[in-house]
Amino acid sequence: MRPTAWTGSVAAVAAVLGLVGLYLDAPPAAGAGAGLAGLLASMAVLFLVRTLRVADGIAVERTVERSLVRQGSPVGVETRVVLPASPGLEVSLADLPPASALHDPAGARISGGSAAYRVRLPLPGEVAFRGLRLTTADRFFTTGLDLTAPAFAGPSVTVLPAGQVHGEDLPGTGAGEMEREKRALLRGQGIRSYREFRSGDDPALIDWKLSAKYGRFFVREPTGSAGGPPFVVVDLPPCGAPGADALLSAAGDTVESVIRDHGSVSLLTVAGGDLVAFRPGEADLPALVRLLSPRDEDPAAPLFRVRDPVWLRRRMGAADRGATGPSHRLAAALRATLATPSRSPFEEEIERCLGSVEPGSVVVFTSGVGELSHLVLIGAAVRRTGRELRFRLPGAARATVAGLAPYARVEAI
Amino acid sequence: MAVDRVRVAAVGLVALAAAGVWLVPGLDPLLGAVVLLLGGALAWLAWSGHGDRYLLLCTGEAFALGIGLALPVLAVLAQPFLAALAVGTGDRAALVAGGGAATLLAAGFVLAGETLLALLALVAALAAVAVTLAGLEAWAARRLAGGAA
Known part of the structure; x- marks a missing residue:
């Protein structure tokens, strides 16, 4: 509490009056000085009381x-x-x-x-x-x-932090089984909704009554594929990629809201065709947020123009129907590829991760730049499980949207 | 109109006090002249609105001293008006608190008659008030900052 200049001036008058009263032994003068001093003291008390009342009421x-x-x-x-x-x-x-x-x-x-x-x-x-x-x-x-x-x-x-992805072994990297204490209500699988048939869907899920009514195929979406918290997959953008900050912020917001709504979230981070970290059923938000950082640009692409078998079969069919020699040779090459099925380690890891999280929708955050094969494989793997999948991109290019649309809904961040 | 009434009241009171001093038997004429001069100056400052508030306060205190030397009770009665000059009339609670404290202390000094002892007691009381207020403020600051009260 500091006195103002006015207080100092009044105190000076009080001091002068007090000294005059003391020197002349004049009680009226001393009394006038004391009156001013008492006035200042009462103003100090009133000021403090009022200040504390205001502070307590804010x-x-x-x-x-x-x-x-x-x-x-x-x-x-x-x-x-x-x-x-x-x-x-x-x-x-x-x-x-x-x-x-x-x-x-x-x-x-x-x-x-x-x-x-x-x-x-x-x-x-x-x-x-x-x-x-x-x-x-x-x-x-x-x-x-x-x-x-x-x-x-x-x-x-x-x-x-604005730093890089650290190449350290984090708990949850890799795949395996873990037990978690949770009460689960066992219920049979019901139907959540219906949607149009997409290439690759299980024919057993086709609802024939609805399909006959509208003249096109509709499939059932079981509740088993819709319940539980969404599985968040983040394709870490390279440093300097357009929209990288917006992408990572949106992913972080989604992680936070899932933890708030469901208590925990399963997060998978990938970088191109490599798995970076997998944290199933994690509730530690700061630890998850630390995983969301841009990565170094990697000139070597572990997956290059990899297609899922459904796409290859469709392409082979189109090539077979072609009239030229090159199209027949292409069909033969595709047939040979399909005859010797092989799956990349990336596909196997993705399937193990999907199998170890609760059934629910999957949301993939990606910048959509560069090679998309890993996203195609993720889309195909999620489709095989019958789950709902969404891709979220910052300002998606037409080619990117066209490449991902057969697998899932593509949304802009 | 309200402002005119205040001016008129101030001038009237000053004139009454100055006149009252002259009625005191055995009054030193010089003191009476000084009181009249100060009263005139005070009334003119209050009526015209000229003069800094501090000048008004000092002139008022000098006038109160003059009339108090002639008749001590007048100095006590002048305290509420001097408090109004110091505090202003806008804040009624402050005016009542300040005016009341000033009047009580002035009356106490006039009744006590023993100037030196009364002044020493006043200084000690003011020091105690200052220390108490400082302690209260520190406690409140700690509480509002989230520390232990």
Whole structure:
């Protein structure tokens, strides 16, 4: 609590009157000086009481654009404050972002009960908004208080590092079986919905009644393929790929919302034709978010123009129907390929991962640049299990959408 | 109209106090002249609105001292008006608290008669108030910062 210039001036008058009263032994003079001193003391008490009443009555609501941000990326903050009435006091408030945040202090000042500004968070990890800075003043005194109690602080923001994928063996990498304590309600498989037949679907799922009614094939989607939390697959983008930040932020948001809704999430990260990490049934959000980082550009593609057998058969049929010599040779080559089926280690790993997670939909986040064979194989593997699959891309190119559309719905981030 | 009434009241009160001083038997004429001069200056400052608030306060205190030397009870009665000059009339709670404290202390000094002892007691009381307020503020700051109260 600091006195203002006015307080100092009044105190000077009180001191002069007191000295005059003491020197002249004049009680009226001393009394006038004492009166002024008493006035200042009562103003100090009143100021403190009013300030504490205002501080105790403040209610704050703060929302952040995203709870997962890339290191150094700007994020918007909106703070709303409800202030109690404060007669006789000038009150000003300012938001206190995380200590490491870079922001414009003028933007963080709360006027009209709200403030909207942007901060950049340069340090990775979990950071929280600290609270509010309260400044009160009247004619006699002024003070500033930092309101950093839990009632005024929060929310937390997780800052993703801007570094590279580390080549370390993480728990969950590879495949296997694990037991997890969970109560499960055993129920038979019902029908969740119907959809149009897509090449590669199990013919046993065709609903003949509906197909006859509309003149085209419809298949049943069992509830077994729809229940449970979605399985999140993230195709880590190379550094500098367009939309990489948006992709990883969207993937992080999805992971967070699945954990919030279901308590845990199964996450698989791949880089081209390689598995990077697999974390089934994980609830540790920061640990999962650390896996979502861009990777180094790899000139060697372990999978190159790999097609699933259904596509090959269709292509072989078209080649067989061709009239030219080259088309017949192509058909023969495709037939020979199909005669000796082989599966890449990537396909086998994907199938093991799908088999070890709860039945549910699958959502794949990918930048859609470069070689798409690994996405084709993921699509084919998910289709074989009868699950719903969605690809999510930042600004998908037509060729990419055309390549993935036979397997799943393609959505833009 | 409200402002005019305040001006009129201020001038009227100053004129009454100055006149009252002259009615005190055995008054030193010089003191009476000083009080009249100060009263005139105060009334003019209050009526015209000119003069800094601090000048008004100092002039008012000098006037109250003058009339108090003639008749101590007048100095006590002047305290609420001096408090209004120091605190302002916009904040009623502050005016009541400040005016009340000033009047009580002035009355206490006039009744006590022993200036030195009363001043020493006042200084000790003010020091105690300052220390208490500092402690309260530190406790409140700790509580509002989320520490142990």
